[in-house]
Amino acid sequence: MSWINRLRGSFRKNELGKQLDAELQFHIEMRTQEFIAAGMDLASARHRARRLFGNQLLLKERTREMDTIGWIETLFQDMRYAIRILRKTPGFTCVAVTSVALGIAVNTTIFGAMNAVLLRSLPYSNSDRLVMVFNSPLKQRQARYGFSMADLVHWRREGSALEQIELARWGAEPNALTGAGTPERVGVEYVTPGLFSLLGVTPFMGRMPTEEASASPDTPNSYPGAALSFEFWQRHFGSDPRILGRAFFVDNAPATAVAVLPRGFDLFGGHPADVYLLWGADDSGVLAADRWLAAVGKLKPGLTIQQAQASLDIVARRLERAYPDTNKGLGVMLQPLQDALFGWSREVIYPLFAAVGFVLLIACTNIANLLLARASKRRKEMGIRTALGAARLRLIRQMLTESMLLALAGGILGLVLSVWGIRLFVMLSPRWFPQTNAINIDGRVLSFTLGISILAGIVFGLAPALRASKTDLNDDLKEGGRSAIGGARHRMRSALVVIEVALSLVLLVGAGLMINTLVRVLHTDPGFQSDHLMTLEIRLIGDRYFDISQDNPSGLSRVTPQVGIFCRQLLEQIRRLPGVESAALTDWLPMLEEQERPTEGFSIAGRTPSRAGERTMALFSAVSPDFFRVMRIPLLKGRPITEQDVETAPWVVVINEAMAQAFWPNQDPIGQVITIHTPAAPGEERPREIVGVVGNVRQFELAREPGPEMYSALVQQPQHCSPGFTETRLHKSLVLRTAIESQTLTDSVRKVTAELAPDSPVFGVQTVRQMVASSTTLEKFYTQLLVAFGAAALLLAAVGIYGVTSYSVSERSHEIGLRLALGAQSGQVLRLVLREGLLWSLIGVAMGLTASFGATPLIANFLYGVKAHDPVTLVLVSLFLITITILATYIPAHRATRVDPMLTLRHE
């Protein structure tokens, strides 16, 4: 391998040189002896021997070239020279390296996040073969429905393109774990036991039961196996080595620990569950046809996703014919698992990527400007080098080596900074942001950083290098060198400033829109008064409240009257606590995290049920009588729920304004009768009369418009309902209006609850204000990031404008001196310089505004209350930026007025 030899040679030049010397020395001596033998004296013999070699230096040089790689040597030379030059101007080097580092750090951070979520494959074996399987209506292929147990059974039988297919619920839900130590609220995920083998995950301990040995979700009184997460096993069971076989209850249902999962297992890379309950597939239960589960499949080896899709399409048509009731018009859709899980996060990450890209571009523009300014100072140096025979390409290479060195130094510093950047990103990111634990600097991130560093080096180095190498010997070597080229250089620098201003404006518009959004969101009236309001959650546990064994004809379970009694007693005792002004209970509290609030359908008496296109659906919650008063939700019409609305009284309902407007736009809704379609035993849900209308409440987050909603009394509810609905009714949120928000109050509430319902855990204690605030995490996250990027851009742009203006002032000091000497007033000079700065920034702002029209739609999804082209934001941001540029110009402009005319004249 010749080039390896030569590469090695390049690094041991000295040694090679010595060897060559010795080799030549030998030759010369042999010749000398030859000449002496021919009769010459020693001195002339040696002289003649040497002369045979001609120019010995050149010979050595040419020989050495054979043993080394020329460009590497030149590179070393260039680098040594570049380091020397950079060390001579520490200020410039510092500013340049820091700017690049800043740009690289933000890019590395965002790329790190993208890498963890979108690029790195899932930590499962054969992750490229894993797919999510959706039901998808043939008429609306982009819609995605979940899977039912029955679907699973059918697809396992028919879907031969899938090696294996398993189910999971979509993410963990909070359930109460009792019967083993202190009751605790745990995240519970339901899966079919084969899911772990599909993913290639072997348990840390124990083993997964077979499908047949696992209970089905709606077999009453069954004991499903439970796989515990490693972390939960450590936390709750103290890493008990004899955990296998331990029994406990999950929301009243018994379960047995059969396995402990490996450390760090996180099924869907969101927030890991504590307990995985193992279900067998069963297509005979009540819930068998409900499509609420996520199906994960593994493609047969060698099949592409398209081939599998084509093969499954045929199966889907077969199933459609076989099960017309459930499968008519239904197709199937495969999506790579990673894409199905995290594909949505592109929408969050890409705009951020665009923003950090801008920051880096601005940093590059800045450095290009500084380099240009410096290049004109080095004109003489370049002139001398050209005069001594340096080729233009050689000069460009020298300059590029310098900028590359700057870029790489910045890249390394940026990488170090990005470690903090990633920590900050994780800290700021909303809870739902996936894979935050997995964001780190791996090989791919490193190559990305190296890549953009090099790219940045070329971007900011090329223009100055080309400029600098274009030397006009005559001009450059002249002392003083005020050249005609100066004008062109100056124009180029001004153009760069314009670009910088334009880029900054786009970023600032983004930041401005987000600030605007956040302010609007925070000032949105949630529909209730959140101060001095505390909340906690109670999960009722035990046979007293919940009963699945008695008269159980169709898998429905029974909520006992004890629930109503508990609620009444609890409220009575709580109201007596000192510091409590009022208290109420509800099964759904607005803006409580982690809840998937179902909407219920209803029919209106006297109207034909669900006319085409009319969706009679509304959010539904059951509340205690004082609820509206405690929450300060205004009553607009009629009456609220009262103590008189007991089980035996006629059933009533209170609706919100949105519901009144949606379904009775020109009518009085009071007195209308509706029937809610709760999943209850037939006949148990009674028609309800609308007795009141209350104000709208933001149910999910501040930034979402409220929809129709209805409230019933806690006690006016059917007894027998589906298990899922029963769970809802055993889960209560307590809201307290208090004189003070204090911890002692929480303790007394816990005590009262523990006395009334000993096994039922109390959790999620927080003030409602905290709860409302945490519903705005996305807006805050985006605002913080964009403001940070905008600020960085602004700082860089200001430094750039300042630098260019001061340089132009120092270049023109001669002209300014002359003007002053000829009688110009300092105010005129000030205006002269300011006018130029203002001109650049105006052009920049105009370009930036145009660009922002293209860029802001990227973040349109995150905006609330403002349009992507909000004129007020655009104007304010533009004015702000122009002010900053004027300030940055003012300092050097002011300095220009101080030029001493005498000095200038003398210099001439």
Next chain:
Amino acid sequence: MSKGNPDVLQGTLDLLILKTLARGPMHGYGIVVHVQQVSDEVLRVEEGSLYPALHRIEQAGWISSEWGTSENNRRAKYYRLTAAGRKQLVKEEESWDRLTRAVAKVLRFA
């Protein structure tokens, strides 16, 4: 000629060096002397071209070098033909033959 190098003289120099080394390991001076003697003083290898050529041929892998001791007990760098060099020599000899025959034909024709 060799590796499409248009420089006839350089190709010739390579051929002379390889052919000389085919007799056994030799140092630079030895090569010069040998070529001079064998060609009856007609061909003289220039020192200025010899060493760059030797180092280039060595990098090409046709010859290898090692330090040894000369007849008069001095340290000298000896070059030795490698297996690849032997093949190269055959090729270069053939192409040299072709060239000289072609030149001879042209001369006869004129």
